Amino acid sequence: SAVISQKPSRDICQRGTSLTIQCQVDSQVTMMFWYRQQPGQSLTLIATANQGSEATYESGFVIDKFPISRPNLTFSTLTVSNMSPEDSSIYLCSVDVAGTQYFGPGTRLLVL
Amino acid sequence: AQSVTQLDSQVPVFEEAPVELRCNYSSSVSVYLFWYVQYPNQGLQLLLKYLSGSTLVESINGFEAEFNKSQTSFHLRKPSVHISDTAEYFCAVIIAQGGSEKLVFGKGTKLTVNP
16 A cells, blocks of 8 residues: 655635645656546546656646646646636545555645 | 445434445446445445455444456445444445546435434
8 A cells, every 4th residue: 555645634725826735655656647526426526646757737627727747656746737626626646556445534725 | 427336315213223225336447446435414434345355344333345357346235234334325436537537326225323
């Protein structure tokens, strides 16, 4: 398995601002993922972030809105840019270890 | 087509009663199946998984799930629930898409265990 931490755990932000979420893993992993869980909904994959390459975004998500960095095998960041109330969600990072995905505790974002 | 379907959005039960949370998957997807649990105000935790081998898989807290290929199901069961089992449970499946694999989640089932 893997131990994953995220910062911040929660935040309240004003519309039009940006927030960067950090994800740290206790071991080196090739594949990291970012998900969004809107209130009362299931998880939706935003993008896959592999070290050394550009992130791959799912339909409906674009790099300008959700830029991702993956500087090494244990760390990634997701930025939620120019936020609106519709971006209020839980954002989770995940890593693949031997074909199983493990999740961080999530970042709860409220945009006012 | 929906890759994974959780038919029940909410399941209320009394403590010590048995429970079954249903999950059906599309026959066109892989047979790598997972159940995740999300306790109130917490992140997602892996509960159990089926990748190959025995069709009955168990978790450490008494849950089990059986992979049934003919019925394309992976229902989650527990013979006697505790109040602490109150949580949202997500069934998930690996699908191959665009040359890569990704994890797709069902809509979740909220299990509420009442005293």
